[in-house]
Amino acid sequence: MKNTEFKEFESKKLEELCGLATKSSYIDPELFVKYQVKRGLRDLDGKGVLVGLTEIGEVHSYIIDENEIVPVPGRLIYRGIDIFDLVDGFISEGRFGFEEATYLLLFGNLPNKEQLSEFEKFLSFYRQLPEEFLKDMILNLPGKNIMNVLARSVLAYYSYDSNAEDTSVKNVLNQCIRLIACMPTIAVYAYQALSHYYDKKSLVIHTPRPELSTAENILHMLRPDSKYTKLEASLLDLSLVLHAEHGGGNNSSFVTHVVTSSGTDTYSVIAAAIGSLKGPRHGGANIKVCEMFEDLKQNVKDVKDDDEVENYLMKLLNKEAFDRSGLIYGIGHAVYSISDPRCILLKEQAEKLAKEKGLEDEFELYDRVERLAPQVITRVRKIYKGVSANVDFYSGFVYKMLDLPLELYTPIFAISRMAGWAAHRIEEIVNAGKIIRPAYKSVAQRRDYVSMKDRK
Template structure:
């Protein structure tokens, strides 16, 4: 079957002013909306020129590092507080936080027979696909699925935040039972545990440390929201603008997050790091390590893509605040697990990679730094979380941000369907009758 070429000349994009990837020529994002929820800062606009700066991330106007410092300094977990902030726009007091946490625990229970019929019987090899399918299945269990009132969408949001860890844990064990011939283990969520603790309990029973739970909770907090322009959140807003139901919108976001250029990036970092460990003899030798990083950029090593995974970000320049926060706690975890040699290798690559990148790309190269994916995979490895659920953990966190953006889009936006333009650049042709082709 002959297929007409779909290739479009690259020059046409520039000639017609196309913002490829919805990015401007200076790498900033095309402004397509306004939000109160999250703000990502990697540069300042000074007299119309973008000037790189230390990265900052804000949740409802509160800087992420201050939010994290608030709960870390008291030794408590912060994801529930963060979800409340994103959904309502304000920090909860102690009574509100207690009530919200208790309600989340109540909502974690799946509908009767749902686990068996939707998760364990309908087998799947990919946990993200199983999660998306389960979300669509929850539509059938919701008698008010098509109710678009603010109160009902909020109820649906909290229900999904509570159920995501349970679905992911069950889907993982169902997948490994069906396709890896391993034991099927189902643990029911415990109402006295935090969401992060509950997830570890459902995965590992009581075989986890306090520091492991603290690190997972912090990881959930720093992944919960990242502005309206990231691919999965933008997907949520695009689909929600069409006035579809909550479950369809979130399933679409999951499809976006599954992509290797979005939620699966930390898996690439782990694979790259394993390759570096195998090919660099002395992990502390800056010269040897820099030479191998240069090979990566020259497409002479690892997967030959010319990328150093975990280095660089679409917005952040000098630093990614999420990576900074995670790195601080990751050091403690590495010490607990006796993996400081590996942690030191990560920190050395974080130091050397930008230098190698600039020397290879030239003085006009984009400023790059380690992003959150650079350390998150290492953290999950130390906690002994299976690779199959690295991206689903991202979803467990980001559902809070997706839900907040859906509420804002459906309830408070201009209520116009998001509909950008594509210009057709194919030449006109004439219809040929079937016997003349």
């Protein structure tokens, strides 16, 4: 069959096969209720189904009062330390915090000055990619989606590791520290390759500098002139800290536990976690927020008018605007209801950068939508808990102010969350639990086999 003939055959048959696959995959929603299936591993009231224990991160959003769930302002806790205290600690002392937060997540305690310095030496040395890796895996194989480049690059690291299959804690820790260190380099180089080969821009490759923090190195490697302000680097660093961990129940960290429980290697586990984070329901949400705001500015005459903005938000919920998904991106969270602590911290610092960049009006628009959206949602939807802005609401705006390309928004999340994934992988190995295998109930009717000659 010739290519043209096959294309015609393919187009026609795939449409038919798609219908068959869709029909055979459909399950009556009432059956999930009948068999009390916890869809998304969550109860109807939004409370997560308890499937494991962790000492790494805690997400706190409600209290139980007389057997009733009472929402409270959200709290995020790293190894027992409140995120507000952790952030205030390094910001008040004028330090970068991602390396310190990573140490805390991996080893359970805040490092002293000497311990932090020694840990930073590991990261500085491992930021350099293996010889020929840049050419073979990134420049010779540029990709349009950097998350996919990250995933295959992590898998390629397996070939450079003489002990890749060793799942002892010591070896896994070494593998994870290497990946924490080199992920920013891979991500930025992958963007430079994409920009050069697909957008025909100059290829800029800056070697990471050992004296710089993770956040500083990202800006140094990304920008042609390597220049950035202290506030810019500090805000990117804060974003890395806030995205580093979010308990064991978030999708990608749970994936890390699930895949680790099978006994496989570190590179396979982290590639799977990256695949999970890539999804727009998880790590890709801040891109949607930015796109939504661009659509808002194009379709609302006066963005300073509450009524006009509110009318647009109503159209979003009614699937009449933007991508017609019925969602106001960046508003609402699976756990938080009253507030997302990450959003509060990021907003506070974002306002400072907005003033430095002369973007006060845009910040004011974000603030307006953050205020109006929960009111609109409450009027239109029946919800079991309150809604508030989540971390994705402001992170995209922050990245925009930092002149980060849209293609790097989700990879920045992956760079940060690698710290949490590493801690969760080690925790799963140390506790040597069973392979994670939840139950699925088959609701298919029994049927007799039909021989070929009798099939219609």
